[in-house]
Amino acid sequence: MEIGAVNSLSYEDFVDTFGNVVEKCPIIVAAVWSRRPFASLLDMEVSINEFIEALPESGREGILRCHPDLAGKDLQSGTLTEESREEQGHAGLDTLDAAEIAHMARLNTQYKLRFGFPFVICARMNNKATILRELSERLKNDRAVELACAIEEVKKICHLRLKTLMLHDLPNKL
Numbered sequence: 187m188e189i190g191a192v193n194s195l196s197y198e199d200f201v202d203t204f205g206n207v208v209e210k211c212p213i214i215v216a217a218v219w220s221r222r223p224f225a226s227l228l229d230m231e232v233s234i235n236e237f238i239e240a241l242p243e244s245g246r247e248g249i250l251r252c253h254p255d256l257a258g259k260d261l262q263s264g265t266l267t268e269e270s271r272e273e274q275g276h277a278g279l280d281t282l283d284a285a286e287i288a289h290m291a292r293l294n295t296q297y298k299l300r301f302g303f304p305f306v307i308c309a310r311m312n313n314k315a316t317i318l319r320e321l322s323e324r325l326k327n328d329r330a331v332e333l334a335c336a337i338e339e340v341k342k343i344c345h346l347r348l349k350t351l352m353l354h355d356l357p358n359k360l
């Protein structure tokens with residue numbers, strides 16, 4: 187999809203197409219729509235990242251809370267969004283055995299108790315081994331560092347979701 191086609195989208199089609207580039211946070215692209223026309227995909231991505239960075243801490247934490255746990259109940263019950271299902275599957279999280287699922291659940295719970303938001307990592311750039319290692323390592327971060335680190339992961343997820351969408355022609359998506 188050309189950036190010209192993106193700029194020509196109605197508000198509804200824009201949000202319908204890009205609304206989930208940040209998991210379950212369509213408000214972000216609903217806000218960023220006002221900044222069109224975008225010079226490029228990168229320009230649009232910069233607008234999204236600037237919007238996220240300008241949020242108060244509670245807003246950034248809220249974005250993290252909209253993410254499903256890795257190998258969590260949504261994966262087990264098949265209620266992940268299409269994007270999350272593909273990403274978690276790519277990292278091999280859909281083939282964990284019961285012990286591995288329990289281990290992830292324990293670490294996710296520990297992480298959430300410590301930080302008050304879920305562990306977020308760009309699954310498409312990881313596998314179950316690196317995810318477990320990162321989860322264990324990042325548990326040691328102080329809160330401010332970890333919040334920033336998690337938001338950087340959200341931006342990576344968004345970047346890959348945008349790239350995937352731009353590879354498709356508009357009709358396929360709508």
Ligand SMILES: NC(=O)NC1=NC(=O)NC1=O
Nearest residue numbers: 270273305306307308309
């Ligand atoms: N908690 C998470 O990190 N969730 C996810 N990361 C991804 O890349 N996709 C997800 O659903």
